[in-house]
Structure formats: structure tokens, C-alpha cells
Amino acid sequence: MASPLSAERLQRAYRQMKTIREFEERLHVEIATGEIPGFTHLYAGQEAVAVGVCEHLDDADYIVSTHRGHGHCIAKGCDVQGMMLEIYGRADGLCKGKGGSMHIADVTKGMLGANAIVGGGPPLAVGAAIACRNRGRGNVSIAFGGDGSCNQGTVFEAMNMAVVLKVPAIFVIEDNGYSEHTGKDYAVGSKDIAGRARAFGMPAERCDGSDFFAVYEAAGRLIERARRGEGPATLEATITRFYGHFEGDPQLYRAKDEVKRQRETMDCLKNFRERVTAEGWLSAAALDAIDEQVLTVIEAAVAAAKSSPPPAESELETDVYISY
């Protein structure tokens, strides 16, 4: 079978997913040292969703993200070192150390912010989609959210409004099985998130979030449709998270071997590697080379973050307003 992406694009997608994975795996280690302030929600396990969607986007397309936002930031092109510095609370972080893990943004990349309010992002994405529609250049706006966000009224308001205004907004629901510590089977009444979206009058697809190609192809169909002016859509991706709700979460709500099992069967990087090498689209050596390069990038980012100064106290009251 022919690859749906060029070898160059395949390598890029793999590099992005691997960067997210190693970024998160390294954070998992570094957070345990106590050096990183606050609390952090890791995206490891869900990489194929962020990358499968964002590989269709450029800087003029918008995304809004969630509290579990590192993956979306990297996939949308945020600077990895700037992100690491931000998570460490450093002056030269992407947001000058004022945002932290849950508030990373880079508007120049079309990344309108990670968002610590579950369900806070989708209304914003509708606004950005109005901007896309009015400019008439075929850009789209993506709202990432989890299964937990699907129980927030803001998400329903945003979905309905997007349909009514027929704006190019795509709602990507990453069903990782848990709303914080509460299982989806308990908290999502209908279990059918795509069905909820369809009830608002938009098409919705389901895909296996651990399969990059499944996400990439489904997202591509919905995004192209929105670019043509045919309105919003929803993509529900079934996936898992390899860590807890936040770092330090003892995950007493999960079966003992659940993550171990999922790492064996639902690891999007492993699945990607197996598929592209079996099909002969990329060589194992090429992937190994990317792995090594990514580790170097992450190592450099952590080293820079560790040696970087915190914000000066004089920064406390700046950036509240543009003028006041």
C-alpha cells in the first residue's frame, strides 16, 4: 500500500510524536525531584491525536488546548525549549514564567492557549473560527478537549453556535477514559460522544487515537470539509493516558496492570513504527536516528531550563493590561 504521506512528512509526524513523548517522559522524571513548581498533566499516550490533527494545519490555523496541553503545543509548533522553560517558571519561558504548564500559548503559531478550565476552550475556538470565516482564506479553528469536557455546558453551547453560524470549527474529543479520577463509563451518560455532537447537526467521526493514520485521515476529511466552508465537525478519538490526571496522582482508580497493558497495545509510537517499517515506508534506522535527535533536543531544553533565571519581581504587575 502507498503511504498517505510523503517520507518527509512521515518523518516529521514521527519526530513530533516522539518529541511529545520524550518531553513528557522527561518531565515525569524531573517533576519527581521537586524542582518544577505547581502541578502538571502529562499527555504521554495521546500523541497521535495532537499530531494527527495538527499535521493538517499551518500557522494561520488556530487551536485551543486543555490543561493537558503540552502535546498540542508541540504539535502546533511551539518552541520546545521555550515550553520547558515555561514549565520550570523561568523568565525566558514562552510566557515569561507567568503562565506555567497549563497556560502555554503562542499566537504567532496559531496556538491560542492551553486552558486550565475544562470546557473553557471550545467557545474561544468558535470565536477564532468566526475570524477564519470572515477572512475567507480557508483557515480552520480546532478545539481540543477530553471526555470530561463533554459534560460541560460550554462545549454544547460552542457546538451549537458553530453549527448555527456554520463556522470552520472542529471539535476534537480525546476520550482517554477518565475525567480526572472518574471513569468515562460513569461520567458520560450516553457513552456516545460523537452521537452528542451529531445531535447538534454536524458530522462526527470516531477513530482509534493510538493509530496515527486513523486520526490523520479522519481529521483530514473533516478539516478539508471545514476549509471548503461546509461547517463544523467533531472527531472523537479513543485513547489512553499513560500517567495520572496530574503528576503525583496515585491512580487508585485504575486497575493495577491497566497502564502496562495499554503501553503494550495502545502505544501510538510503537504502532506507527511497526506500520511504517512493515509497509516499507520508512526504515527502522531512520526512526532510530530521529529518536536520538529528539533526546538531544529534550536534554538541551532541560539543561537550559535548569540554568535559566526566574522572572524578576519587577515583572509581577506587568502584562496585566496593554495600557492602564
Add this chain to the structure above:
Amino acid sequence: MPQKSFRDALNEALHLEMERDGSIIVLGEDVSGGAGGTSGQREASGGIFGVTRGLLPKFGADRVIDTPISESAIIGAAGGAALAGLRPVAELMFADFVGVSMDQIFNQMAKFRYMFGGKTRCPAVVRLAMGAGMNMGAQHSQSIYALLTAVPGLKVVVPSNAYDAKGLLIQAIRDDDPVMFFEHKALYPRKGEVPDGAYTIPFGEANLLREGEHVTVVAIGRMVVFAEKVVDTLSKEGITCDLIDPRTTSPLDDETILESVENTGRLVVVDESNPRCSVAADICAIVAEKGFHSLKAAPRAVTAPHCPVPFARELERAYVPGPARIEAAIRAVMKG
């Protein structure tokens, strides 16, 4: 100079600015009205208060957006559109509905610039119709600007007359920060002199409406109308007042207030809000803290009582701070 109503002054500001800048959009419930109705009349209301009248026929449905009743989505869409480079003017209809959309106001648009290290701008305006006096009951009559004045990142405007309404709204639209624009419903039909062209009134600059020697009266929104009457009446018997309209509660021109109190030594603040944690309480506290040495009497706040806005005419009349209570407060501080 032409006489125009507060409502028409606001409407004119929207027309002028939308003509000038194609990135301005207006969105909210019934901003034109008539979408999906059976009469075929596409602009059926022009906003329930008529402030957005005539915008849809001139600027089209991409820029004048009738929304579902979804306040979180309206305000959120305004915030997102502003981040993405538009200049949205969202109408929340009644200020009381701020409760439904609060997250999008105080967690989202107010905080973007700070959280994102000063690298974003969110030039959104939210218009909120406020105020008691029309028997609309507890959920359609509040003056809750204090709630938003307390939030860093927001600017809060409370105009008291038609001239200011137009100049302040144009300033709000051109401003690069999120602005909460409160319009007292009882002021909509009130006329004043309003020039035809565009002009701006800067935020954080109070308007000194009367000059006097004995008392500093600070009044907000519709309360300025009552305070003006009282101040003019009392001047005939020799009690003269500085009458100050802050025009914006964030930023607040405390300098003008403090300078005035330095001269008069007495302060009365008139505010239609409930008393606790109100703008009146805030201004009294600022003066007590920074102008204590010049005070000849304890500052007085004239506010609504600590109760919801009632429905019955008689009760609502008793709720709204009126000229009699303002006069009593001025006379009380004169006694020291």
C-alpha cells in the same frame, strides 16, 4: 450641537467604528433579531434596546451576528475572535447574565495577556445593560460592575450621559484590552448634546461636573443624574459640592477624587450597587487610607441596601438610591 439620546449615541458609535474598521464584529442575542423568524423581516429588533439598530443591513450577517441564547459561547467567541485578530463587540443583553458567562470573562479574556506573558491582545468589548427602575425584577436589574471592577485585566466603563456614552464606547472599541461596558437602562432615552463625528474619551479620567467648596460627591452611572439635581439645589442654600463622575471604575481616577477631598474634607459616594464590596466602599476606603488627614467627617456611601432588586414599584423605589438619600448624606457630612 445636535441633541441625541444615550441609545442613539451608542448606536452612532457602533456605526462609525464599524465603517472605519472592517475587523469589528457585533455579536449577541437579537442584535438584529428576526433571524429564522416567520415574518421575513430580517432586522426585526436591532437589539432589544435598539442599540445595534441598522447595523445588519449595512454590514451584513458575517459582521453582525445573531447568536443563540448561549452567553458562555457569546463571550467566549468574543474572546477567541479577539485573540485571533478581530475586534468583537459582544452584547450580553442584561448585565445579570454575566453569571452564566463568568468563566469566559474572568478566567479567560481577563487573564490571557498576563498568563501568556504579554504576547497576546484581547480587544473585546462586552456591553451589559444594567440598573433598576423598570420593574424587571431581581435577575434583570442589577448594577454589578463592582464584580468585574475587582478583576485584574478588565477595564470597566459606566457612562452617565449620552456624550460620554459615545466617546467611551469608541474608546472601548479602539482599546486593546478587554472592556466591560455597562449601560444603565434608564439612561437609554435621555438626551444630551452629542457631536455627529467620532471622538474618544480616555479611560481613567474622571469628569468634574460641578465645582464647590464643602463636599466631594462622587456618583456613578445613573446616580450622576440624581446627584446633579441635589448638588444644584443645595448650592442655592450655600452648600457647594464638587461633583465627580469617574466614568470608568477600572481604571479609577482616584487622583481627582483625592485632590477634591483635600479641598472639601468631606466625601459622599453614590452607587446603585449593593453596599458590600461595592465601588462606593472601595472609593471610601481609598480616601480613608490616602486622604485621612484632610477628612472633616467620616465618608458616606449612598447605595442600594443589601438585598436583591425587588419587583413592586414601591419597593423598587425604596431600593434605588434617590435624591432624598443623597441630600440627607450631604447634609450629614456637613454636620461633621
